[in-house]
Amino acid sequence: MKKNAFYAQSGGVTSVINATASALILEAKKHKTKIGKVYAGKNGILGALREDLIDTSKESISAIKSLKERPGGVFGSCRLKLKDLNKNKKEYKRLVEVFKAHNIGYFFYNGGNDSADTAYKVSQISKELDYPINCIAIPKTVDNDLAVTDCCPGFGSAAKYIATSTLEASLDVESMSETSTKVFILEVMGRHAGWMAASSALARSSNNDAPHIILLPEVVFNQQKFLNKIKSAIKKNGFCVIVASEGVKNAKGNFLAESDTRDSFGHTQLGGVAPYLSSLITKKLKLKNHWSVSDYLQRSARHIASKTDLQHAEAVGIHAVKYAIKGMNGVMPVIIRGKGPRYTWKIQPASLLKIANVEKKLPKSFISKDGFNVNLKAVRYLQPLIIGEAYPKFCNGIPKLEKLKLVNVKKKLSKWEV
Amino acid sequence: MKKNAFYAQSGGVTSVINATASALILEAKKHKTKIGKVYAGKNGILGALREDLIDTSKESISAIKSLKERPGGVFGSCRLKLKDLNKNKKEYKRLVEVFKAHNIGYFFYNGGNDSADTAYKVSQISKELDYPINCIAIPKTVDNDLAVTDCCPGFGSAAKYIATSTLEASLDVESMSETSTKVFILEVMGRHAGWMAASSALARSSNNDAPHIILLPEVVFNQQKFLNKIKSAIKKNGFCVIVASEGVKNAKGNFLAESDTRDSFGHTQLGGVAPYLSSLITKKLKLKNHWSVSDYLQRSARHIASKTDLQHAEAVGIHAVKYAIKGMNGVMPVIIRGKGPRYTWKIQPASLLKIANVEKKLPKSFISKDGFNVNLKAVRYLQPLIIGEAYPKFCNGIPKLEKLKLVNVKKKLSKWEV
Numbered sequence: 001m002k003k004n005a006f007y008a009q010s011g012g013v014t015s016v017i018n019a020t021a022s023a024l025i026l027e028a029k030k031h032k033t034k035i036g037k038v039y040a041g042k043n044g045i046l047g048a049l050r051e052d053l054i055d056t057s058k059e060s061i062s063a064i065k066s067l068k069e070r071p072g073g074v075f076g077s078c079r080l081k082l083k084d085l086n087k088n089k090k091e092y093k094r095l096v097e098v099f100k101a102h103n104i105g106y107f108f109y110n111g112g113n114d115s116a117d118t119a120y121k122v123s124q125i126s127k128e129l130d131y132p133i134n135c136i137a138i139p140k141t142v143d144n145d146l147a148v149t150d151c152c153p154g155f156g157s158a159a160k161y162i163a164t165s166t167l168e169a170s171l172d173v174e175s176m177s178e179t180s181t182k183v184f185i186l187e188v189m190g191r192h193a194g195w196m197a198a199s200s201a202l203a204r205s206s207n208n209d210a211p212h213i214i215l216l217p218e219v220v221f222n223q224q225k226f227l228n229k230i231k232s233a234i235k236k237n238g239f240c241v242i243v244a245s246e247g248v249k250n251a252k253g254n255f256l257a258e259s260d261t262r263d264s265f266g267h268t269q270l271g272g273v274a275p276y277l278s279s280l281i282t283k284k285l286k287l288k289n290h291w292s293v294s295d296y297l298q299r300s301a302r303h304i305a306s307k308t309d310l311q312h313a314e315a316v317g318i319h320a321v322k323y324a325i326k327g328m329n330g331v332m333p334v335i336i337r338g339k340g341p342r343y344t345w346k347i348q349p350a351s352l353l354k355i356a357n358v359e360k361k362l363p364k365s366f367i368s369k370d371g372f373n374v375n376l377k378a379v380r381y382l383q384p385l386i387i388g389e390a391y392p393k394f395c396n397g398i399p400k401l402e403k404l405k406l407v408n409v410k411k412k413l414s415k416w417e418v
Numbered sequence: 419m420k421k422n423a424f425y426a427q428s429g430g431v432t433s434v435i436n437a438t439a440s441a442l443i444l445e446a447k448k449h450k451t452k453i454g455k456v457y458a459g460k461n462g463i464l465g466a467l468r469e470d471l472i473d474t475s476k477e478s479i480s481a482i483k484s485l486k487e488r489p490g491g492v493f494g495s496c497r498l499k500l501k502d503l504n505k506n507k508k509e510y511k512r513l514v515e516v517f518k519a520h521n522i523g524y525f526f527y528n529g530g531n532d533s534a535d536t537a538y539k540v541s542q543i544s545k546e547l548d549y550p551i552n553c554i555a556i557p558k559t560v561d562n563d564l565a566v567t568d569c570c571p572g573f574g575s576a577a578k579y580i581a582t583s584t585l586e587a588s589l590d591v592e593s594m595s596e597t598s599t600k601v602f603i604l605e606v607m608g609r610h611a612g613w614m615a616a617s618s619a620l621a622r623s624s625n626n627d628a629p630h631i632i633l634l635p636e637v638v639f640n641q642q643k644f645l646n647k648i649k650s651a652i653k654k655n656g657f658c659v660i661v662a663s664e665g666v667k668n669a670k671g672n673f674l675a676e677s678d679t680r681d682s683f684g685h686t687q688l689g690g691v692a693p694y695l696s697s698l699i700t701k702k703l704k705l706k707n708h709w710s711v712s713d714y715l716q717r718s719a720r721h722i723a724s725k726t727d728l729q730h731a732e733a734v735g736i737h738a739v740k741y742a743i744k745g746m747n748g749v750m751p752v753i754i755r756g757k758g759p760r761y762t763w764k765i766q767p768a769s770l771l772k773i774a775n776v777e778k779k780l781p782k783s784f785i786s787k788d789g790f791n792v793n794l795k796a797v798r799y800l801q802p803l804i805i806g807e808a809y810p811k812f813c814n815g816i817p818k819l820e821k822l823k824l825v826n827v828k829k830k831l832s833k834w835e836v
Contacts (some may be wrong), residue, residue, distance in 0.1 A: 013593050015586070043596040070591030078597040093534040164814050168433070168718040172488030172817075178461040184714060203816060256619050272693060274711070293692070296602060300586040303722055306815065329656035386815035397724065397804030398581050398621060401589075 002034060002103025005324070006048060007056075008041030009140075010118065012113030013073035014154025015302040017140050018311035020110055021074065022067035023317030024138070034325045039102060039409055044078035045109070045118055049091065049123030050416050051098050053409035068310070068403035069392035071302035074404065075414035077102035077111075082118045083272045085128055092414055095122065096131045106134050112141035116332060117356035120238070123330035134324040137352055138316050138334040142299040146356040148350040149334035153316055155297065156309025156385035161301040162188050162243070162294070163386060164389045166203040169292065170210030170241045177239035183230060183281055184241050186211075187274035188298060191247040194218050194362040196298070198374045199382050200243035209239035215273070217247030218362050219371035221256055227284055231374055234287070244273045303399055307388025312345070319347040343384035379388050419451060421523025422464060423742070425474075427558075428529030428536065431491035431791060432572025434731035439492065440529055440734030441486035442556070443474050448515030452743045457520060461498035463536055464528070467509065468834050469516050471827035480798040484820035489720035489811035492822065494638045495529075500536045503546055503623030508585045512834055513540065514549045524552050530559035530570075534750060535774035539750035552742040555750040555770055556734050557595040560717040562613035566768040567752035571734055574716065574727025574803035579719040580606055580661070581804060586626030587710065588659045595657035601699055601707035602659050604629075605692035606716060609665040609731040612636050612780040613683045614716070616792045616828055617800050618661035628659035633691070635665030636780050637789035639674055645702055645791055652705070662691045706804070721817055727804025730763070735766040749824070761802035 005028055009017055012063035021040070028035045040054040041047025054075055055066065067074060085092050091235040097204075098104070109119040124131050139146050144155035151228030163188035166186060190196040194216030203210060212233035213219065233240035248256045257273045281289050312335055319333035330351040366378035393400045423446055427435055442469055448451045458472040459465025465472075472493055474482065485492060503510050510747035514524070527537040544551050557564050562573035584604060591602040603761050610615040612634030621628060621794035625766070630651035633639065651658035668672045675691045737751035749767040757761030784796035811818040 009593070013590055046596065071586045071588065073593035074589075075593075076596055077593045079594075080597060137543070160815055164721055165715050165719070167816050167819075168489045169714040171492075172431055172714045173491075175427070175491035175495045176497075178494055179498060180463065186715075202814070204817065272709075275690060275693060290713050291690075291711065292713035292715050293709065293711045294715075295708050296587040296590045296606075297583050297710050297712075297715075300590040301583070302586060303582055330787040338687060375653065383814065389806070389812055391809065391811070394807055396620075396801065397806070398576055398585050399583075402622065 002036050002183040004036040004103050004218040005038045005106035006041060006099070006104045007038055007108040008047055008110065009073035009077045010042045010073055010109055010115035011077060011079060012299065013077050013140065014140055014142050014299050015071040015157045015305050016154055016310050017068040017110060018070045018072070018074050019310055020140065020153060020317035022064055022137055023314035024108060024321055025064050027318045027321040031321065031325050035106060036103065040075040042323050043076035045080055045082065045309060047075070048095055048098055051411045053102065055407045057407045058300045058407040062182045063402050063404050068314070068401065069302060070199070070401060071300040081114050082121050085121055085124050086309070087286050092125055092129060094127060097131050102409065105132060106331065108136050108138055108320050110138040112143065113146055113357055113359060116146070116352050120330055120352040120356045122191055123352065126329055133152070134327060135328050136320040136324050136328065137355070138320045139332055139334065142196065143193055144192060145354050147360050150336055150337040150345065151312070151385055153286065153309060153313035155195060156306035156312065157301065157304070158196055159202065159297050159307070159382060160187070160386035161304050161305040162199050163202035164304055165294070166200040166211055166241065166243055170203065173239050173241060173290065180288060180289045181290050182234055182239050185274045185277050185289065185291040186243045187246055187272055187291065187293040188243060189320040192361065193215055193358055194245050195225065195288070197243050197245035198362055198365050198366065198378055199386070201374050201379055202382055203387055208237065211243040212237065212240045213242040213372045214374060215242065215243045215244040215248045215372070216362060216367065217249065218367065221250050223280070226292060227372070228303055229232060230281065230285060230287070242277065244277060246273055248273055252300045274282040305390045306386045308385055309389040310390045314349050323349050354377060373389050420454050420475045422454040422521050423456045423524035424459060424517070425456055425526040426462045426465055427491040428462040428526065428527055429495060429497060430717065431489070431495050431557065432558055432560050433489040433575045433718050433723050433726050434572055435528060435816070436485040436490070437728055437731040438558060438571060438735035440482050441633055441732035442526060443482050443538055445736045449739065449743050451486045453524060453739070454521065458493040461494035461499055463500065465493070466513055467515055468591055469519070469829045469831050471520065473825045473827045476823050476825040481820050481822050485722060486732070488819060489718040499532050500539050503539055503542055506609050510547060510663065510779065514543060514547050515701065515831060516608055517549060521829065523550060526554050526579035526621050526738050528556040528558050530561065531564055531773065531775055531777060534564070534770050538748055538770040538774045542769065544747055549578055549581055549731055552745060552747050554738040554742050554746065555773070556738045557750055557752065560614065561608055561611055562612040563778045565773050565778050568755040568763065569730070569752070569753055569803055571727060571731035573589045573613060573720070574724035574729060574730065575719065576607070576614055576716045577720050578724040578804035579801060580614055580617050580726070581620035581714070584618040584629055584659065584661055588621065591657050591659060591708065598706060599708050600652055600657050600705045601691045603695050603707065604708040605690055605709065605711040606633060606661060606663045607712070608663040610777055610779065611633055611672055614782065615661050615663035616780055616796055617804070619789065619792050619797055620800055626655065629661040630655065630658045631660040631790045632792060633660065633662040633666045633790070634785065635663045635667065636782060636785060639666050639668050641698070643788070648699065648703060660695065662695060664691055666668050666691050679699045703774045720810055723808045724804045726803055726807040728760040733765050741767050
């Protein structure tokens with residue numbers, strides 16, 4: 001029997017999550033005997049609970065295709081984690097109510113490991129609440145910290161942004177270093193896993209190239225060794241480029257970004273690793289330095305997206321539909337890397353039980369002995385993920401955004417307060 | 419008689435200053451009866467004083483052409499301002515010595531208003547020290563604060579980076595705003611002039627679009643009005659995007675970026691306007707916010723350069739050569755905007771006396787009444803400068819850098835200590 005599908009975006013967005021949405025919606029249209037309409041949840045799972053559904057069938061094909069070029073999460077995202085089914089049955093019963101009211105038989109949830117957990121819980125509805133649903137989680141995170149999958153859609157583009165920015169900024173500081181700035185610090189995301197900081201290594205064409213220091217959350221920060229490392233980089237190159245993960249911690253296990261500023265001001269958001277390190281370098285080494293914090297820029301920079309990453313993002317969307325109509329439940333389409341020297345990949349289903357709430361950190365085998373760098377093994381892993389450019393169309397000098405209608409589906413149920 | 423040329427880069431670099439160098443070197447090759455070799459000064463005027471000259475004739479044509487795609491200053495830059503001729507004749511005599519030793523009759527200095535001052539002083543050598551030299555300053559600055567010229571090469575590309583980044587990040591925060599981040603702050607350069615912050619207005623397709631607040635150094639910061647403005651933006655849109663110039667000052671005339679942090683830590687570099695505002699918003703409005711500081715990224719982002727800006731950068735390099743061989747001295751090729759609705763421009767010489775040390779701020783007539791925005795007049799001025807894309811070649815996922823030989827010219831004189 002023909003059922004409608006629910007699709008939603010969850011957690012921090014990426015520059016290619018809408019490409020997954022686009023591919024999924026277009027693929028669903030190819031299976032009209034099995035899938036009716038695709039309803040997008042407004043703001044993730046909240047959209048399902050609140051019955052806030054967007055009817056994607058009202059959009060033109062060209063509008064759906066244009067999502068491939070649009071960063072952010074076009075249907076809105078959320079950071080809400082469902083409680084366990086036996087602890088909060090009310091929420092799940094509401095989901096079933098909404099699914100029934102709108103004849104929804106497919107549930108697609110596009111997110112990271114928290115979202116995989118939510119998707120896993122929803123997949124239990126079939127068994128526990130006796131409502132047949134095919135629940136597929138779709139991977140997405142710039143953090144690249146999902147288990148099982150070789151990499152995560154969204155990461156490759158952030159990595160390309162970071163490598164490109166590191167290269168460009170290093171040429172800038174190099175030219176200024178004789179009479180002005182000697183040190184440049186770029187702060188990147190990755191609170192718990194150093195994948196994004198590691199990707200800055202791809203800026204190098206030879207070993208001595210910038211970045212000269214990479215600070216990873218997996219390595220405890222050692223101030224003296226760090227300062228010595230800067231001195232020797234400047235001695236060798238005349239300047240020093242540092243890429244630091246926002247999640248770098250000191251020996252006490254505190255984030256550097258918070259350690260100094262919290263005591264003085266009483267609030268933790270002033271910080272940032274980059275200004276912390278800048279202050280340290282100014283104080284201890286008396287070196288002129290500049291710093292940059294990429295923050296949302298790195299995960300929304302669709303203009304410098306990786307073509308490979310974009311292809312991954314589309315493929316997981318397409319396979320999610322294929323798995324759902326095959327009757328799968330509680331799985332995620334993951335990216336499997338082929339063996340052999342040339343980069344190849346394919347998509348394969350994996351159980352959400354292995355993915356939900358698991359965090360894949362940068363392995364020790366990828367980190368240099370002194371802890372301030374990643375090695376060739378890491379570079380070999382990372383390199384293929386940033387290959388290829390996939391520029392969006394521009395209009396009036398900025399990326400062109402096609403207008404979407406975002407038509408709400410008429411509500412049939414009473415209001416839900418989250 | 420055939421003379422060699424000296425070319426150097428000065429002050430903060432841009433993503434297209436090497437495009438000017440490239441165009442100048444290629445143009446000089448077209449005038450072999452008048453110009454011999456082009457010697458590039460290593461690190462600006464320092465290269466002339468130290469007799470650190472790079473022989474650009476040793477580079478392949480393809481290497482010179484590749485400079486159009488390379489950000490930073492390939493020959494090195496400096497922040498050194500020459501003293502007045504009558505106050506430090508020694509320096510000028512040294513210059514003449516170096517010029518004589520290497521048969522240099524053309525002096526090209528690529529920089530901002532400080533550099534125009536240096537170029538003007540060097541142009542006086544002809545008259546004061548009786549050494550014939552044709553001195554041409556070439557405009558370059560992301561700050562866009564040079565007088566006479568309609569705009570400055572380097573600015574359009576930084577503006578395109580800022581407008582694109584503001585648009586992309588605004589889509590990110592918009593999708594997160596329901597359950598997470600409500601405010602995003604982007605800090606951009608422009609210590610004294612708000613051109614770069616103003617260019618974020620180009621991210622808008624309609625009036626309500628982000629950025630919702632632009633903080634300019636030309637407008638005194640009013641904390642209460644600022645906080646009210648955020649509240650009303652969130653009421654209207656659900657989120658608020660702020661673009662702040664690093665040079666925003668409070669009523670006492672102090673930079674916001676320094677006002678709080680200096681007192682507590684005793685060093686001024688920890689700050690940054692963005693973390694300052696973030697802290698303020700957290701404390702006073704209790705709103706979750708994110709912030710980014712572009713710093714060098716915005717002035718080195720060659721991957722998102724404006725084609726129009728790139729064309730300007732090349733044109734000023736070409737015209738500098740034309741003016742020099744016509745025998746001009748103490749001038750700068752400036753960009754003149756045509757009248758009429760379609761954007762047109764041409765290059766024209768202007769006297770350095772009108773340009774040196776003058777700082778062109780954002781005019782009052784470009785700023786909205788409440789001081790938190792720029793108006794249509796500003797947008798009309800800014801818009802044409804970011805039009806067109808000019809992507810560099812990529813290799814292995816990052817911008818391709820062609821190797822340069824950078825062969826030093828053999829020194830003929832004794833060492834010079836600056």
